[in-house]
Amino acid sequence: xxxxxxxxxxxxxxxxxxxxxxxxxxxxxxxxxxxxxxxxxxxxxxxxxxxxxxxxxxxxxxxxxxxxxxxxxxxxxxxxxxxxxxxxxxxxxxxxxxxxxxxxxxxxxxxxxxxxxxxxxxxxxxxxxxxxxxxxxxxxxxxxxxxxxxxxxxxxxxxxxxxxxxxxxxxxxxxxxxxxxxxxxxxxxxxxxxxxxxxxxxxxxxxxxxxxxxxxxxxxxxxxxxxxxxxxxxxxxxxxxxxxxxxxxxxxxxxxxxxxxxxxxxxxxxxxxxxxxxxxxxxxxxxxxxxxxxxxxxxxxxxxxxxxxxxxxxxxxxxxxxxxxxxxxxxxxxxxxxxxxxxxxxxxxxxxxxxxxxxxxxxxxxxxxxxxxxxxxxxxxxxxxxxxxxxxxxxxxxxxxxxxxxxxxxxxxxxxxxxxxxxxxxxxxxxxxxxxxxxxxxxxxxxxxxxxxxxxxxxxxxxxxxxxxxxxxxxxxxxxxxxxxxxxxxxxxxxxxxxxxxxxxxxxxxxxxxxxxxxxxxxxxxxxxxxxxxxxxxxxxxxxxxxxxxxxxxxxxxxxxxxxxxxxxxxxxxxxxxxxxxxxxxxxxxxxxxxxxxxxxxxxxxxxxxxxxxxxxxxxxxxxxxxxxxxxxxxxxxxxxxxxxxxxxxxx
Amino acid sequence: xxxxxxxxxxxxxxxxxxxxxxxxxxxxxxxxxxxxxxxxxxxxxxxxxxxxxxxxxxxxxxxxxxxxxxxxxxxxxxxxxxxxxxxxxxxxxxxxxxxxxxxxxxxxxxxxxxxxxxxxxxxxxxxxxxxxxxxxxxxxxxxxxxxxxxxxxxxxxxxxxxxxxxxxxxxxxxxxxxxxx
Numbered sequence: 001x002x003x004x005x006x007x008x009x010x011x012x013x014x015x016x017x018x019x020x021x022x023x024x025x026x027x028x029x030x031x032x033x034x035x036x037x038x039x040x041x042x043x044x045x046x047x048x049x050x051x052x053x054x055x056x057x058x059x060x061x062x063x064x065x066x067x068x069x070x071x072x073x074x075x076x077x078x079x080x081x082x083x084x085x086x087x088x089x090x091x092x093x094x095x096x097x098x099x100x101x102x103x104x105x106x107x108x109x110x111x112x113x114x115x116x117x118x119x120x121x122x123x124x125x126x127x128x129x130x131x132x133x134x135x136x137x138x139x140x141x142x143x144x145x146x147x148x149x150x151x152x153x154x155x156x157x158x159x160x161x162x163x164x165x166x167x168x169x170x171x172x173x174x175x176x177x178x179x180x181x182x183x184x185x186x187x188x189x190x191x192x193x194x195x196x197x198x199x200x201x202x203x204x205x206x207x208x209x210x211x212x213x214x215x216x217x218x219x220x221x222x223x224x225x226x227x228x229x230x231x232x233x234x235x236x237x238x239x240x241x242x243x244x245x246x247x248x249x250x251x252x253x254x255x256x257x258x259x260x261x262x263x264x265x266x267x268x269x270x271x272x273x274x275x276x277x278x279x280x281x282x283x284x285x286x287x288x289x290x291x292x293x294x295x296x297x298x299x300x301x302x303x304x305x306x307x308x309x310x311x312x313x314x315x316x317x318x319x320x321x322x323x324x325x326x327x328x329x330x331x332x333x334x335x336x337x338x339x340x341x342x343x344x345x346x347x348x349x350x351x352x353x354x355x356x357x358x359x360x361x362x363x364x365x366x367x368x369x370x371x372x373x374x375x376x377x378x379x380x381x382x383x384x385x386x387x388x389x390x391x392x393x394x395x396x397x398x399x400x401x402x403x404x405x406x407x408x409x410x411x412x413x414x415x416x417x418x419x420x421x422x423x424x425x426x427x428x429x430x431x432x433x434x435x436x437x438x439x440x441x442x443x444x445x446x447x448x449x450x451x452x453x454x455x456x457x458x459x460x461x462x463x464x465x466x467x468x469x470x471x472x473x474x475x476x477x478x479x480x481x482x483x484x485x486x487x488x489x490x491x492x493x494x495x496x497x498x499x500x501x502x503x504x505x506x507x508x509x510x511x512x513x514x515x516x517x518x519x520x521x522x523x524x525x526x527x528x529x530x531x532x533x534x535x536x537x538x539x540x541x542x543x544x545x546x547x548x549x550x551x552x553x554x555x556x557x558x559x560x561x562x563x564x565x566x567x568x569x570x571x572x573x574x575x576x577x578x579x580x581x582x583x584x585x586x587x588x589x590x591x592x593x594x595x596x597x598x599x600x601x602x603x604x605x606x607x608x609x610x611x612x613x614x615x616x617x618x619x620x621x622x623x624x625x626x627x628x629x630x631x632x633x634x635x636x637x638x639x640x641x642x643x644x645x646x647x648x649x650x651x652x
Numbered sequence: 653x654x655x656x657x658x659x660x661x662x663x664x665x666x667x668x669x670x671x672x673x674x675x676x677x678x679x680x681x682x683x684x685x686x687x688x689x690x691x692x693x694x695x696x697x698x699x700x701x702x703x704x705x706x707x708x709x710x711x712x713x714x715x716x717x718x719x720x721x722x723x724x725x726x727x728x729x730x731x732x733x734x735x736x737x738x739x740x741x742x743x744x745x746x747x748x749x750x751x752x753x754x755x756x757x758x759x760x761x762x763x764x765x766x767x768x769x770x771x772x773x774x775x776x777x778x779x780x781x782x783x784x785x786x787x788x789x790x791x792x793x794x795x796x797x798x799x800x801x802x803x804x805x806x807x808x809x810x811x812x813x814x815x816x817x818x819x820x821x822x823x824x825x826x827x828x829x830x831x832x833x
Contacts, residue, residue: 071681071684071691148708157704158752181707205697206695206757207695207697210692211693214689214690214691214692214693217691222681222781222782225677225782228784229784230784281710282710282712284707285674285675285785287676288676288680290673290675290784290785304710
């Protein structure tokens with residue numbers, strides 16, 4: 001018997017209309033655990049590097065995490081892994097809610113989709129019954145509306161639905177996949193779904209998920225409910241904190257340009273909270289988690305939608321507007337299925353181009369004079385790919401180059417073609433420099449998280465923090481204790497911090513636990529409910545495998561290097577690895593490169609950022625190093641050098 | 653009736669709908685507890701508590717499995733509470749043919765909440781234990797019930813005959829049998 005997982009994937013070819021239930025190799029679970037780890041292996045095996053992300057040959061995988069469907073609280077984040085039309089690289093976009101656990105209850109660990117249907121379809125999964133059905137009646141419907149209609153049509157309110165809206169149907173590169181109170185928003189996963197003409201996935205499952213050591217596992221889980229609920233240092237703080245000063249005073253407004261210190265005040269807090277009380281009808285959680293990080297918002301005249309995280313502020317800040325505008329426009333963008341993180345930056349970028357005379361009334365006929373009017377106008381153009389909307393729908397980086405005429409200069413906040421967090425800071429922070437440069441997810445919130453962003457100024461308080469910091473391996477406690485304000489940590493520390501931060505995300509993304517309970521939250525308060533030292537036991541008891549902290553890190557390293565390899569094979573190199581140029585005012589190019597050298601060396605990568613043969617072989621990724629040698633990405637001489645313990649140089 | 657009373661222990665789960673966040677931890681815990689061996693599998697479809705969920709319309713109602721009914725009810729009521737409409741089924745605890753709640757997914761046999769009967773007794777049912785947001789709160793209280801005299805075997809049999817044929821007919825029959833002696 002397989003524990004924690006079902007041992008079966010659904011493989012669906014939408015071009016052929018075929019559905020296969022395929023048994024998976026349990027050894028792969030040992031090597032990658034599940035989630036994006038095993039998804040990356042499938043993508044490596046089945047999608048050659050030259051495949052266009054929006055072509056039928058691309059594969060999009062909905063993965064449950066290894067712990068989905070087990071009693072482990074907070075294991076509910078579903079991975080959507082594919083190649084991104086925005087970056088042309090690998091993307092793993094995550095969503096909370098209930099989809100992953102329901103899929104596992106239906107008897108599958110993953111849905112692996114390839115091909116493209118001839119007309120709009122949806123996928124219906126009810127245990128062993130799996131059907132590709134006509135969805136022409138759902139064309140143009142909003143994401144939530146689609147879910148409601150499918151539940152009615154299938155006469156089952158317990159179905160879990162993931163759907164795209166008009167943005168996904170029209171392959172807008174900021175298109176999301178929306179599910180219940182959550183969404184997989186990043187890097188155009190909704191556009192990939194749209195390119196396959198797949199409007200929605202509807203899942204219902206009524207089967208058992210078995211665990212290996214029931215009584216022991218339950219005992220650990222039962223105490224976690226209470227701990228997670230009471231732990232103020234986990235969950236989404238933005239869901240309940242009405243003091244928005246941290247974001248509105250420090251993050252940049254408009255097209256990631258302007259800081260407005262002192263914007264926040266008591267009067268504004270009262271006004272904003274007053275409106276929140278009017279429009280917010282409930283806070284909801286995700287499957288089997290006692291935190292309630294999602295608002296239900298019913299704004300007059302808009303469809304009900306669900307708000308989470310930073311999208312609470314992003315549109316208002318991009319438009320220099322008050323919070324009312326944010327609630328209003330989200331009612332439209334959530335229905336269309338647009339990423340609340342990148343879309344506002346695209347809109348603000350377009351407004352800047354208009355003000356600079358690069359876009360004119362010819363491209364933007366009847367362009368309204370006011371910011372809200374302009375944003376609504378642009379959203380309609382983008383989701384329909386109408387006129388200039390057809391270019392803006394490709395995101396800031398691509399649109400800037402397609403528009404030309406100086407528009408490139410207004411693209412100042414992207415790296416690897418992705419709109420980054422709108423932050424403009426003073427002095428460089430090296431762990432963050434490394435995370436921005438090298439993170440395969442490109443979004444900082446999906447890379448940072450275990451090690452605090454800055455030292456606590458008061459030495460005694462810092463000491464107390466470190467003493468209670470159970471989640472941290474010893475060396476990080478030492479580095480943090482010695483980190484004085486306005487000083488840089490040693491290079492070795494910065495390298496290790498970057499590595500640890502991202503490793504914990506790779507753990508979450510394999511087992512399906514929410515980053516708000518682990519990988520993202522250690523940096524604030526230092527007491528995430530899940531960490532390197534207790535997760536191995538949860539995984540061992542649920543899945544019946546031997547695993548300790550080092551073993552878990554080894555899996556994270558393997559998954560990390562496999563995903564790196566997917567991107568290397570598609571052309572990613574050191575020259576791509578840099579933060580937004582104006583992210584910090586004070587830079588130090590020489591030190592930055594020293595950090596990058598040290599980081600690559602630490603990871604067992606060449607100076608160009610390629611995993612060496614030795615690194616790959618040691619992680620059981622010999623098939624990757626063979627492929628790299630065959631393609632000439634790695635050379636034999638570099639391989640030999642690596643075997644001697646040097647990172648060497650690499651031909652290519 | 654002799655007017656005597658006895659105490660009855662009433663176990664109650666108070667449901668605060670305003671506090672439910674829809675996480676369905678109650679379903680996880682229930683299905684785990686009732687698995688064999690305990691907690692060896694999780695399957696909300698086997699849970700004896702289900703959260704009736706319609707997030708868009710802000711309906712989250714945890715209901716526990718009550719009695720089995722072989723047929724669905726004759727009609728439906730719907731309720732409007734604070735301007736929001738709820739169907740009768742949203743609050744109904746019956747395992748009935750009109751829906752797939754509270755039936756074993758494999759056998760179709762009805763499920764019924766046992767308030768987590770266990771030896772030794774649980775302090776509170778599992779669904780309540782894991783509901784940290786306080787949507788489910790357990791309480792016990794004693795209520796007075798009219799004590800009915802316990803019938804002996806023969807009394808019980810006669811009672812059945814009386815219910816079926818009427819006291820007079822039974823008395824006549826007994827008298828006739830006595831005469832025949």
